[in-house]
Ligand SMILES: NC(=O)C1=CN([C@@H]2O[C@H](COP(=O)(O)OP(=O)(O)OC[C@H]3O[C@@H](n4cnc5c(N)ncnc54)[C@H](O)[C@@H]3O)[C@@H](O)[C@H]2O)C=CC1
């Protein structure tokens with residue numbers, strides 16, 4: 066590994082995924098700085114090495130030190146951006162303000178695209194920190210399982226092959242295998258889009274449909290993800306990889322998925338407000354249904370599943386009605402060139 070174990074890595078975002086990644090990379094670095102915004106939570110992490118609201122029952126290694134102070138990030142040799150997508154721009158602005166060094170790589174680990182601009186998180190970070198090398202990490206990676214050291218795989222995306230290999234070593238443990246790719250756009254778009262389909266899968270379960278319906282949704286979701294993802298700049302093959310179908314399956318079938326849980330609550334008759342209030346964590350598919358719906362219209366791509374989730378979430382369409390409309394669309398061949 067080109068990074069040196071005496072160095073420090075900084076993780077922005079002390080939620081579930083930031084904490085799970087801090088645990089993963091703590092094996093390779095002397096110190097991990099975990100940057101949060103809630104002083105009470107920061108005090109808990111430093112005093113008890115726990116983060117009970119996000120990862121109950123998980124003990125954090127003692128070389129993870131939490132802070133609310135972005136100035137502490139200036140000493141880091143590597144930075145992971147694990148803030149919700151709505152806060153990623155703010156986080157990159159804070160990094161710019163504290164003056165991180167130009168050669169320090171920033172890896173975006175969040176899943177979504179920005180509203181109005183349609184920008185991917187790596188594009189926002191590159192816009193604010195044009196001198197810093199940028200990479201992304203994604204895959205079927207529920208924080209609850211990764212933090213418990215339960216096996217999975219991921220993909221790191223970077224246009225610089227050497228840095229990709231160095232980062233591959235950083236994101237490696239005997240329970241975590243990482244592949245490399247140079248398709249940053251495809252990796253990020255798979256991660257962003259699967260959250261919308263996970264809400265749809267939750268809705269399908271919530272209204273009482275069975276395994277057939279969810280399998281059909283995952284399959285047609287992959288077709289839609291690939292069609293839109295390629296139009297927005299990703300490569301087709303990436304959507305049949307870990308950050309595409311891999312994460313789509315993990316999120317559509319897992320009880321850990323916050324997006325799936327929001328969908329289930331909606332399908333069972335709760336309002337969006339009730340569903341998100343009860344969750345108390347980020348369900349990226351909720352704001353990202355808006356940004357992705359906008360991006361699809363701008364690109365002129367047909368996205369019946371995304372449109373149906375948009376109508377249920379933001380136009381008060383009853384889930385059952387959206388489902389019947391989807392099923393009774395004009396018949397067509399399964400594969401269209
Ligand atoms: N939880 C998971 O299993 C995984 C999550 N992700 C992605 O990672 C990103 C972060 O998600 P989680 O850690 O799961 O969310 P979370 O809901 O567990 O935690 C979010 C954290 O960000 C903080 N936060 C919220 N707004 C903020 C702001 N404006 N400024 C600074 N901090 C702010 C919250 O206080 C909280 O500590 C999302 O894009 C998500 O899709 C990716 C892979 C796995």
Ligand SMILES: O=C(CO)COP(=O)(O)O
Pocket residue numbers: 176204205206207208260263312315316321322323324325347348349
């Ligand atoms: O991205 C994830 C797993 O790979 C987490 O999904 P949720 O945000 O739906 O929990």
